[in-house]
Amino acid sequence: MKFALLFLLFLIPASLPAQDLSELERRNGFKEIKLGLPIDSIKAAAFKKDIIERKEFPAKVYETEHPDYMTIGDVPVKKIELKTYQGLIYEIDVITPKDPKVMRGLEKSYGKATYSIRTESYYWKGTTISLVYKGHRKDIRLTYRSGPVISKMYQDKGKQIEEVAEDF
Numbered sequence: 001m002k003f004a005l006l007f008l009l010f011l012i013p014a015s016l017p018a019q020d021l022s023e024l025e026r027r028n029g030f031k032e033i034k035l036g037l038p039i040d041s042i043k044a045a046a047f048k049k050d051i052i053e054r055k056e057f058p059a060k061v062y063e064t065e066h067p068d069y070m071t072i073g074d075v076p077v078k079k080i081e082l083k084t085y086q087g088l089i090y091e092i093d094v095i096t097p098k099d100p101k102v103m104r105g106l107e108k109s110y111g112k113a114t115y116s117i118r119t120e121s122y123y124w125k126g127t128t129i130s131l132v133y134k135g136h137r138k139d140i141r142l143t144y145r146s147g148p149v150i151s152k153m154y155q156d157k158g159k160q161i162e163e164v165a166e167d168f
Contacts, residue, residue, distance in 0.1 A: 021126040035146035090149035094142040
């Protein structure tokens with residue numbers, strides 16, 4: 001009887017979902033900066049440079065230093081970079097000093113993270129959004145990515161290839 005009770009106590013936590021990603025999906029970004037929003041809806045967003053994302057997609061990098069975004073609780077934010085494709089935000093990079101409160105807050109909000117040995121980072125992955133936590137020497141980088149906008153990039157690439165093929 002005691003063995004069966006102990007077995008059930010170990011079995012039940014193993015069968016529960018490891019993450020509550022519904023909160024990550026609901027928030028869809030960092031503070032009021034939401035993935036998929038037009039860049040002109042973000043306070044104090046300043047254009048920094050044009051880039052080629054994944055060696056093929058034209059994108060733009062913006063930064064914002066608006067005071068509403070520059071803290072996470074009592075942890076200061078060093079930098080916020082926003083990447084856009086056709087004016088829509090598809091990636092948000094938030095850089096903070098190393099502080100264990102950041103990871104504890106993320107795990108309280110989104111559940112236990114998954115560790116990737118290959119990239120040496122922690123991540124949460126929902127159906128439309130992913131969040132990567134990567135520690136560097138003195139900083140932490142939180143990277144939010146939008147699945148739908150990245151999918152749009154590849155769909156647009158497919159349309160361009162079809163247009164070229166039809167032109168022969």
